[in-house]
Amino acid sequence: MSIFEAVIIAIVEGLTEFLPVSSTGHMIVASSLLGIHKEEFTKLFEVAIQLGAIMAVVVLYWKKFIDFKSMAFYIKLGLAVIPALLLGFLFSDQIDALLESPLTVAITLLLGGFILLYIDRAFxxxxxxxxxxISFSRAIIIGAWQCLAMIPGVSRSAASIIGGMxxxxxRNVAAEFSFFLAVPTMAAATGYSLVLKDWENGTGGLQKGYELLLSSSENITAFVVGNIVAFVVALLAIRFFIGFLQKHGFRWFGYYRIVAGIILLILLWTGVIHN
Incomplete structure (x- = not known):
């Protein structure tokens, strides 16, 4: 992966991670257009640069994350992340197979777009x-909603915000809790991908994520640059999202998803992108 490719994917991650438009779906499309979506390091990279986005939340809400007097906050996050941890562990291979499918992304972008058009009126x-x-039981239920995002294109942010509503x-509390919940969820996914998961190394063998990452200076550089870019862009995206949500709600994100889904279907139909 070149520095240019790493920066492009990191910008996409930072822009979309906390918006209800699916960061995974957008990264799949971006890597497909770049012609690198089938590479093992690309799949690892798309998970690992979530570290930068995580740090953006921690920096913006640092007072919340270091308020050790409020243990209930940490318990809520711990309970809410359990459903995703269980399903992610049990269905890791099936989830990975879906991550290679732009067609899945196109369909879920469209369906999610129509839902967002009406979500403000529903709640x-x-x-x-x-x-x-927020009670502990409500936190667990929101965490269960988040699991829908294991289908590429659904959007972890959209699923957890809708679950919150x-x-x-x-709307604002649901969005902020979605940001908070992203930290343990994405940290667990990144840790699993780097430390526990086996990846093909291109020569028929298997490597742990950190071994694949450290196997070349290009991979290390892409990882470092990608996380820095994702961090900066995510900072800006979070600030934008909260302000936009207060004024306009989810409707315009619904329109965006529908248009993006239609464009992606056209790209697949014309062979510009291959499923």
Missing amino acids: QHPAIHEEKE QQKLS
């Missing part, structure tokens, strides 16, 4: 306006 009477009002959270 108009929130009862929870602060994170501390279904649990009576206001």
Whole structure:
């Protein structure tokens, strides 16, 4: 992977990770257009650069993450991440197979787009306006909703925000809790990919993620640069999203997903992108 390719994918990750448009789906499309989506390091890279996006949340909400007097906050995140950890562990191979399918992304972008068009009207009477009002049981349910994002194109952010709103959270509180939940979820996914998961090394053998990462200076450089770029872009994207959400809700993200899904289907149909 070249530095240019790493920067492009990292920009896509930073822009889309916390928006309800599916970062995984966009990275699959980006790597397909670059012609590197079948490479093992690309698949690892698309998970590993989530570290940069995680740090953007921690930096923006650092007071929340170092408030050790409020243990309930950490317990909620711990409980909410359990469903994703269990399903991710049990169905890792099936999830990996889906990650190679731009057609899956196109379909889920379209379906999710139509849902976002109506989501604001579906949940108009929130009862929870602060994170501390979220119960442990509601946190677990939101975490279960997040598991829908294991299907590429669904969007972890969209699934957890919709789950939050279904649990009576206001739009802003649901969005912020989605950001908070991203930290343990993405940290676990990255740790699993780097330390525990076996990847093909291109010569018929298998390597752990960190071994594949350290196998060449190009991989290391791509990893470092990618995480820095993803961190900076994610900082800007989070600030934009909260302000935009307050003014406009989810409708415009729905329109975007529908248009993006149609364009992707056209690219697949014309052979510009191969499934």
